[in-house]
Amino acid sequence: MVYATVSYCYRHIRCRRNTQCDELTEQRAQSQACLSFAESRRKKAIANAAWSGQWDNDKIMISMGNHQTTVNLNANPDFTVAFATTETMVAADYVGVVSGKKVKDKVAKTGWKVEKGEQVNAPVFTDFPMTMECRIERKIDESETGYFIVAKILNIRVKEEYLAEDGKPDLEKMHLLTFDPVHLGYLEIGKRMGNAFKDGTQLK
16 A cells, blocks of 8 residues: 655645655644554554544644543553544444443454554554544643643655645545534535635635
8 A cells, every 4th residue: 555645834735655754734624533542562442533623733632531542542642543534434433432441452343454653653544545643742621521632743644546636635535524513423525615715815
């Protein structure tokens, strides 16, 4: 499987295949995500996250409840974030509804292929089109019910077939999902409808 390591910065995106990049940018598209981390040297764990978003140019924020995931992240600040798709929806939902406290190996049930992260002590599931390798920088409002984490994006991996002609990630090709909290459903992110920071200038 060929991956492209993607580097970002605001108003400028570039991609260099199979190399490490030194710049990161805003990941604007919010979608259903799967968090994975190394629970031990041999065991890999995974969870589903719906309440997350961009914190800064090279950081993300995730709202964490009091789960097994929270315990694991207290022991290891490294994790990866994979963006769920229509193809991975059933298994992605499964890892969210089943607790790691009750099922010791949720990963085996998914059937996903896994490899080691390049810059973090956490697994990368190669069934997803795009994965971010992250490390927790700080926790906010930590309590018995959970906390918010702010994590730095150390690396972004994108499968080559999901790159556009300009070498940037093509979100339309990925069939990404977003969470509908009103009707508790998953919606596929659709086609491009306009140009950000440009179309509105027609009204000036």
